[in-house]
Amino acid sequence: MRPEYRYALMNTQTPHPPVLSMRNISITLGGRKILNSVSLDVERGELKVLIGPSGGGKSTFLQCMNLLVTPDAGSVSIEGASVNPHDKKALCRLRQDVGMIFQDFNLFDHLTAVKNVAIALRRVKGMSREAAEERAMHELGRVGLTDKADLYPAHLSGGQKQRVAIARALAMDPKVILLDEPTSALDPELVGEVLAVIRDLAKSGMTMIMATHQMDFATALASEILFMEQGNIIERGTPGSLLAPDSATRTRDFCTRLADM
Amino acid sequence: MLSTMDFFWERIVPNLDKGLWLTVQIIAPSAIIGFLLGVFIGTLRVFGSPKIRKVMDVYTAIIRGVPLVVQLFILYFGLPSIGIYFQPYTAAVLGFILCSGAYHSEYIRGALLSIKQGQLKAAYALGFTRVQTILWIVVPQAVRRALPGCGNEIIYLIKYSSLAYIVTCMELTGKAKALAAQTFRFTEVFFAVGLYYLFLTTVATWLLAWLERRLSIPGFGGKSR
Numbered sequence: 001m002r003p004e005y006r007y008a009l010m011n012t013q014t015p016h017p018p019v020l021s022m023r024n025i026s027i028t029l030g031g032r033k034i035l036n037s038v039s040l041d042v043e044r045g046e047l048k049v050l051i052g053p054s055g056g057g058k059s060t061f062l063q064c065m066n067l068l069v070t071p072d073a074g075s076v077s078i079e080g081a082s083v084n085p086h087d088k089k090a091l092c093r094l095r096q097d098v099g100m101i102f103q104d105f106n107l108f109d110h111l112t113a114v115k116n117v118a119i120a121l122r123r124v125k126g127m128s129r130e131a132a133e134e135r136a137m138h139e140l141g142r143v144g145l146t147d148k149a150d151l152y153p154a155h156l157s158g159g160q161k162q163r164v165a166i167a168r169a170l171a172m173d174p175k176v177i178l179l180d181e182p183t184s185a186l187d188p189e190l191v192g193e194v195l196a197v198i199r200d201l202a203k204s205g206m207t208m209i210m211a212t213h214q215m216d217f218a219t220a221l222a223s224e225i226l227f228m229e230q231g232n233i234i235e236r237g238t239p240g241s242l243l244a245p246d247s248a249t250r251t252r253d254f255c256t257r258l259a260d261m
Numbered sequence: 262m263l264s265t266m267d268f269f270w271e272r273i274v275p276n277l278d279k280g281l282w283l284t285v286q287i288i289a290p291s292a293i294i295g296f297l298l299g300v301f302i303g304t305l306r307v308f309g310s311p312k313i314r315k316v317m318d319v320y321t322a323i324i325r326g327v328p329l330v331v332q333l334f335i336l337y338f339g340l341p342s343i344g345i346y347f348q349p350y351t352a353a354v355l356g357f358i359l360c361s362g363a364y365h366s367e368y369i370r371g372a373l374l375s376i377k378q379g380q381l382k383a384a385y386a387l388g389f390t391r392v393q394t395i396l397w398i399v400v401p402q403a404v405r406r407a408l409p410g411c412g413n414e415i416i417y418l419i420k421y422s423s424l425a426y427i428v429t430c431m432e433l434t435g436k437a438k439a440l441a442a443q444t445f446r447f448t449e450v451f452f453a454v455g456l457y458y459l460f461l462t463t464v465a466t467w468l469l470a471w472l473e474r475r476l477s478i479p480g481f482g483g484k485s486r
């Protein structure tokens with residue numbers, strides 16, 4: 001076990017604690033309650049999908065998971081160890097273990113694709129330049145971008161940028177990856193290539209939590225769908241149970257309206 | 262009396278060449294260290310604690326608000342009264358570094374503020390500390406954005422380096438003044454010294470354009486490769 005974590009074992013009798021466990025997360029921003037005691041456990045290999053109307057708190061919840069946003073109350077645990085948000089070392093460790101993919105990619109604009117992937121390996125993990133770039137090339141290969149390694153973000157398409165971002169997250173060997181609407185900023189014809197990469201990840205057993213409006217994707221792959229509205233998870237269940245034609249769920253209602261748009 | 266051409270080749274050029282070398286010796290460290298100081302101060306003005314920010318803002322305000330000549334007078338003629346003595350060269354270079362550091366910090370500060378929040382978030386999400394994020398992600402981008410402004414400041418520095426003669430540093434302008442006073446041929450001497458400065462700023466402009474091209478990255482404005 002890593003000494004940097006302030007370990008507080010939550011449940012000693014289960015051999016495998018959840019990869020990531022969010023307990024009673026609450027946060028108020030700008031005088032408004034954005035998350036209202038939300039909890040979520042993610043087991044190894046699961047893909048949890050967050051859906052819900054705009055402003056429901058999906059992005060905020062995801063950013064609480066790697067403590068980019070510090071909740072007012074509640075706890076974040078990784079593999080059973082709760083993380084103290086004010087311990088800087090523990091924070092950096094947590095964030096190495098929890099990858100994040102953003103809606104607008106956030107590639108480092110001054111670095112080529114391969115250097116985007118390599119920089120955290122060098123500066124955070126302390127790898128040598130050669131080792132980091134070799135690993136980066138391997139990750140770019142996984143997302144099918146070996147031939148784009150030396151291009152700058154300005155010369156990549158949106159879909160390629162998002163795949164580099166995925167390679168960058170994968171290179172850190174995360175235990176779980178958070179994806180915040182990874183295809184929302186893409187032109188429709190580019191959505192497929194990014195979803196294909198995420199699908200392969202899910203099939204290879206990567207643990208993921210993803211906010212998305214791609215319902216076909218969610219239905220096919222999600223272990224559980226969580227419907228968030230006004231800072232609460234108001235429905236949760238397997239795609240089959242929430243989206244069955246005869247189910248009168250908010251989730252199904254929301255998805256029908258999505259499909260109509 | 263020598264003809265203009267002979268006067269130029271026999272008196273002006275040998276004299277000014279000596280001053281030129283000293284001018285270069287003043288400009289080079291002032292430009293390089295001044296720029297680095299500007300990056301440092303600019304970064305503190307954006308990312309420092311509120312107290313440090315305040316201190317650096319006050320520093321910049323003072324340097325920008327007081328004429329450079331006065332600053333040089335204080336360094337060279339004023340400080341000895343409290344027991345601090347500088348050689349003329351040291352006083353001049355120190356004054357120019359402090360001054361251009363403050364001006365560079367303005368360009369750097371503006372560039373730092375233009376970096377998108379997403380760049381920082383992405384770095385933090387990978388496990389970068391705040392200092393690592395500033396050092397490896399934010400500053401490299403900001404420096405590229407600030408380069409045209411900072412280049413302009415270096416051109417100014419070449420010209421205000423002529424104030425070094427005020428603290429008895431016999432650089433280009435100092436030599437020119439002495440020669441003119443000695444020979445009373447002001448027009449020729451100062452015309453020549455003007456050409457020397459024009460030569461220096463031209464070379465500097467080339468160097469800066471080359472540097473900008475070297476550091477240029479697609480998507481950062483300006484010429485891309």
Ligand SMILES: Nc1ncnc2c1ncn2[C@@H]1O[C@H](COP(=O)(O)OP(=O)(O)OP(=O)(O)O)[C@@H](O)[C@H]1O
Nearest residue numbers: 029030034052053054055056057058059060061181
């Ligand atoms: N820093 C902040 N200060 C004040 N309010 C905030 C802040 N960040 C988010 N909010 C508010 O929190 C609410 C939830 O935002 P969030 O981005 O988490 O929703 P979302 O479900 O991701 O929505 P979308 O589908 O549009 O991405 C919104 O009403 C937003 O305006």
Ligand SMILES: [Mg+2]
Nearest residue numbers: 058059060180
């Ligand atoms: Mg969102």
